[in-house]
Amino acid sequence: MSHAEHTPHAESPAYEAHTHHPNYVKIWAILASLLVVSVAGPFVGIRAVTLITAFGIAIVKAYMVVKNFMHLNVAPRYVAYLVGTMVIFMLLFFAAASPDVMKARGTDWEKPSWLHQAPVAVPAEHGGEH
Amino acid sequence: MSAARPIANTRSAAGMPTGRLAVWWVIASEIVIFGGIIASYVMFRLSHDAFTAAAANTNTWIGAFNTFVLLTSSLFAVLGHKAAEEGNGPKAARMLYLTSLGGLTFLVVKSFEWTHEIREGFTITSSTFWSFYYTACGLHALHVLGGVIIMLIVAADARKYLELHRVELIGIYWHFVDVVWIFLFPLLYIAK
Numbered sequence: 001m002s003h004a005e006h007t008p009h010a011e012s013p014a015y016e017a018h019t020h021h022p023n024y025v026k027i028w029a030i031l032a033s034l035l036v037v038s039v040a041g042p043f044v045g046i047r048a049v050t051l052i053t054a055f056g057i058a059i060v061k062a063y064m065v066v067k068n069f070m071h072l073n074v075a076p077r078y079v080a081y082l083v084g085t086m087v088i089f090m091l092l093f094f095a096a097a098s099p100d101v102m103k104a105r106g107t108d109w110e111k112p113s114w115l116h117q118a119p120v121a122v123p124a125e126h127g128g129e130h
Numbered sequence: 131m132s133a134a135r136p137i138a139n140t141r142s143a144a145g146m147p148t149g150r151l152a153v154w155w156v157i158a159s160e161i162v163i164f165g166g167i168i169a170s171y172v173m174f175r176l177s178h179d180a181f182t183a184a185a186a187n188t189n190t191w192i193g194a195f196n197t198f199v200l201l202t203s204s205l206f207a208v209l210g211h212k213a214a215e216e217g218n219g220p221k222a223a224r225m226l227y228l229t230s231l232g233g234l235t236f237l238v239v240k241s242f243e244w245t246h247e248i249r250e251g252f253t254i255t256s257s258t259f260w261s262f263y264y265t266a267c268g269l270h271a272l273h274v275l276g277g278v279i280i281m282l283i284v285a286a287d288a289r290k291y292l293e294l295h296r297v298e299l300i301g302i303y304w305h306f307v308d309v310v311w312i313f314l315f316p317l318l319y320i321a322k
Contacts, residue, residue: 021212028205032198039194042320054316062309069208069305076145079154086158090165094173101170102177 020074027068034061153299157306160273164310167269171262171317184259185322187252192243193319196236197311203232204308207281207301210288214297219288222297226285229304233278240271266314273307 034057041053066072072080104111144151175181210225244264254264277300284296 021215024205024208024212028201031201035194035197035201038316038320039190042190042322050321054320058312058316061312065204065305065309065312069204069308070302075150075154079146082154082158083161086161087165089162090169093166094169097170098173101173 022068024068027064031061031064147295149295149299150302153302156303160306160310164266164269167262167266168313168317171266174258174262175317175321178258180257181259182322184252184257185318187247187250188263188319188322189243190319192239193315196239197315199232199236199239200308200311203229203236204305206232207304211298211301214288214294217291217294219291219294222294223285223289226281226288226297226300229301230278230281230285233274233281233304236274237271237278240267263318266318270307270310270314273310277304277307 038053038057041057042050044050044053072083099106175185206225206228210222210229213219213221213225244267252260254261281300281304284293284300287293288297
């Protein structure tokens with residue numbers, strides 16, 4: 001039985017440790033630093049940099065949280081497959097639905113003209129254009 | 131915590147405690163829910179330039195502050211998990227209370243942010259962007275609220291050295307809520 005397969009002990013007030021605990025404060029500090037970088041990215045003014053610092057760092061931060069805080073790396077491997085399958089489903093959904101949303105026409109179909117119009121913000125009575 | 135309690139707390143075939151398996155199962159289903167919203171948002175965002183103009187109205191600093199709050203609350207959650215594994219119930223409870231405080235701070239900041247935006251005229255029906263914004267953030271906020279309530283219940287038990295394994299379970303859920311926000315933040319607050 002691996003350390004990942006230990007189970008809570010019904011009689012004991014505590015339960016057996018199943019996890020190697022890294023330095024969580026250090027990981028948190030790295031995550032906070034990455035947050036600063038992602039906020040600073042747009043100030044560079046280059047779109048590619050903004051995208052990388054925003055979404056690239058988001059992926060890195062998510063990986064660090066999942067690995068170090070959720071301990072997916074010490075869970076049975078099928079848990080990663082389960083979670084990964086759901087992410088693939090999301091990508092399949094995107095691949096299947098995005099042509100209808102992002103294209104104006106396709107084989108034997110065309111969007112009605114009112115759908116070509118971009119969504120417009122409607123300010124409230126006390127609001128204004130911002 | 132009687133050993134005679136007729137509840138199966140381990141699935142040998144699953145290789146992990148039942149509760150942990152259940153939490154991962156919940157998370158798998160949540161990925162589809164939030165993933166669907168995020169994927170839909172990206173489709174519209176890429177094909178409608180008006181989203182860029184609308185997104186310019188969100189406050190990056192508030193979003194960044196709330197991201198920091200959630201990251202910090204995740205730290206407390208995992209420190210609570212560590213304390214529970216060491217058999218220190220009161221410390222685990224304290225960590226969960228601090229995590230809950232982070233969740234409540236997040237919700238208070240969010241409520242002020244929404245109040246300001248609604249007063250500015252940006253409501254859920256203003257545009258497709260704001261529909262996504264309120265739907266995604268609202269659903270996420272409900273998860274934060276639910277997590278805080280469950281965490282307070284788990285913490286009350288942990289203080290008395292009861293059901294310490296639940297500290298880890300609510301922690302896993304909380305980290306997932308954090309991960310969702312990690313993706314919502316750049317989508318709604320940074321990519322303008």
